[in-house]
Amino acid sequence: MDRTVLLRRTKTLKEKIEAHTRAVCDAIEEMETALLELEATRVSTPEAKPSARAADELLTAREAQERLKISPSTFYDWIRTGRLPEGISYGPRSRRWRASEIGAMQ
Numbered sequence: 514m515d516r517t518v519l520l521r522r523t524k525t526l527k528e529k530i531e532a533h534t535r536a537v538c539d540a541i542e543e544m545e546t547a548l549l550e551l552e553a554t555r556v557s558t559p560e561a562k563p564s565a566r567a568a569d570e571l572l573t574a575r576e577a578q579e580r581l582k583i584s585p586s587t588f589y590d591w592i593r594t595g596r597l598p599e600g601i602s603y604g605p606r607s608r609r610w611r612a613s614e615i616g617a618m619q
Contacts (some may be wrong), residue, residue, distance in 0.1 A: 571601065571609035580615050 554570035591597040
């Protein structure tokens, strides 16, 4: 094949690649803009009701105390008196409480 023909084909392929690259970059910019708009919409919408999965989230003692707005001593007093459940054993020295049970106490 003639060197001139090869140079023309190479130049044509290079131009096509550059055109495709620009198109891909433009598409990415459009997608980023759309995502930013979507995020802005999501942030400004009112808080949705917690899903069933969120309600079954397991909380540490500290998280449960924060949600109930009570001190650690009150939290453990409530467990001792039966006002709060004992929680779920989460390890040899760890317990967790269902968010749904804590939410019912609020």
